[in-house]
Amino acid sequence: MFAPASGLGVFDRESGERQIALEYLAEAWNEAEEDGVQSGSLAHASLFAALATLVKMHGDEAAADLVAMLPDRIRSGEYNLDKILQ
Template sequence: MSISKSQFMHSSLDGLIELEHGERQIALEYLADAWNMAEDDGVNTRSLAHASLFAALATFVRLYGDEATAELLHDLPDRIRTGEYNLDKILQ
């Protein structure tokens, strides 16, 4: 489906962002199911993590190119250090 920018108002953009967030949540659920099945089959968690990172990065490179992917990942170390990816972190 192709939609031009002129068809969107700002409120519609908020709906699109919400839709994208919902799609990402569904994708995460699919990945969690696959991860759990692989663990149940005895695949090591570290191997799953490495394979997942490789697949994600290779997909970003294919879709956006080397430079754009590197730029996307530029702030990743700081985001990791501040706990953005820590599932055990308690938010206040």
């Protein structure tokens, strides 16, 4: 299950509205899993929806620049919900 409250560090400090949005997404995610939708399918659909929205809002280049930064952010644990921040 998707638990947005743990390990968000920078994300939840950046914007109260983003935290609220993440809570809505977590609720929808959990409901979909309860209905039998696999986590992998939810993740792929979520990434597609997020990237399509970013491209629409900011254009291809800006979205591509954001995606290009993701490997380092992922490797540093920024998206690891199991990571305990002190």
